Amino acid sequence: MSQENVEAVRAVFEEWEKGDLGAGSDRFDPNILMVLSEDFPDAGSYLTPAGLEGYTRGFLAAWTKLTIRAEELMEAGDSVVVKLHQLGVGRGSGAPSELRYFQVWTFRGEMVIRIDALLTRAEALEAVGLKE
Numbered sequence: 001m002s003q004e005n006v007e008a009v010r011a012v013f014e015e016w017e018k019g020d021l022g023a024g025s026d027r028f029d030p031n032i033l034m035v036l037s038e039d040f041p042d043a044g045s046y047l048t049p050a051g052l053e054g055y056t057r058g059f060l061a062a063w064t065k066l067t068i069r070a071e072e073l074m075e076a077g078d079s080v081v082v083k084l085h086q087l088g089v090g091r092g093s094g095a096p097s098e099l100r101y102f103q104v105w106t107f108r109g110e111m112v113i114r115i116d117a118l119l120t121r122a123e124a125l126e127a128v129g130l131k132e
Contacts, residue, residue: 002075005107009080013070025049029111039119065089076128079106104128
């Protein structure tokens with residue numbers, strides 16, 4: 001199932017790049033948990049699709065332009081490690097911003113049960129029980 005999970009995550013990010021930020025939500029488990037590590041400004045945990053939607057709305061409100069592109073996807077058992085490249089322009093400052101970070105999407109069957117946002121590859125690999 002892990003290659004199918006990689007393709008599912010790839011498809012979500014392809015749609016997100018086109019502006020369809022609702023893509024993939026049909027794969028979110030009713031009890032999905034998103035955890036942003038302490039390295040992120042909105043660090044914390046967000047539970048359920050509604051919790052993720054609330055976080056996402058607040059996050060997007062800070063940008064006038066934002067692109068998040070999946071640069072690399074790696075299968076890891078029931079999880080997919082994603083290297084992301086984020087480019088944005090801050091709404092308040094007008095300043096450009098660039099960040100590379102990682103997400104770990106964890107599946108149970110076809111449903112995403114957890115998404116972790118981590119700053120480094122080492123943290124992402126550790127989250128799935130691997131080492132660099």
